[in-house]
Amino acid sequence: MSLTFRHSEILDIARRDGKVTVEGLAEHFNVTLQTIRRDLTDLAEAGKLERVHGGAVLPSGVTNIGYEERRGLFKEAKLRIAKACAVEVPEDASVFLNIGTSTEAVAHELLRHRNLLVVTNNMNVPAILVGNPDCQIIVTGGQLRRADGGLVGKLTTEAVSQFKFDLAVIGCSALDEDGDMLDFDIQEVSVSQTLLRQSRKVFLVADHSKFRRTAPARIASISEVDAVFTDQPLPKTLEARCRDWGVRVVVAR
Structure with a gap:
């Protein structure tokens, strides 16, 4: 054949x-x-x-891939991205890590950082960072999404709004060529939008598979983040938009 x-x-x-x-x-x-x-x-x-x-x-542009499946995808790429991102996470800082396997990879790379305050709506992150005795951990609370250990909803959004973070490290389900960050769960989108408003600096961690995917809910324009950490060059249209917006792109090799 x-x-x-x-x-x-x-x-x-x-x-x-x-x-x-x-x-x-x-x-x-x-x-x-x-x-x-x-x-x-x-x-x-x-x-x-x-x-x-x-x-x-x-x-799929409507339903996300299962969490355990996502965790197994592009492990080496996520590790490279996480290492590159963690290098730029300062010590003595307040940091938010949101839901996702890429942000969990970043958490692993923060185990030797000193004097961190990490706030998260990802139940998997505390289990990782408990290994860092110099890291204070706060979990937002909210409605538990059993599929991936994410916390979402009004309680989560209200908790996030009580902080002003030095840095937020976020993921997304898809990146549109128009420059929009996309996701599947509207409740998670609401949390991410609040997080963007409550953070002095925002890093997006996204492997190359996000360039080829789509999702129905818009988080925000990528122009609202400070840097994108990825493992392959962005599509030319998106790369040009990031350059115009002054968004730094770090390709982790």
């Missing part, structure tokens, strides 16, 4: 089943696992699928 026809059939199976697995496709086409991994990488780079652990799913 030609590559083109195999790619087309892989997409048909993904549309039918919602997800494809490397082992299942290798058996279906009677080819090696390596061949299927290359196929899925090609389709992901073309924006037709999103890689997840053991396979791929259709890119």
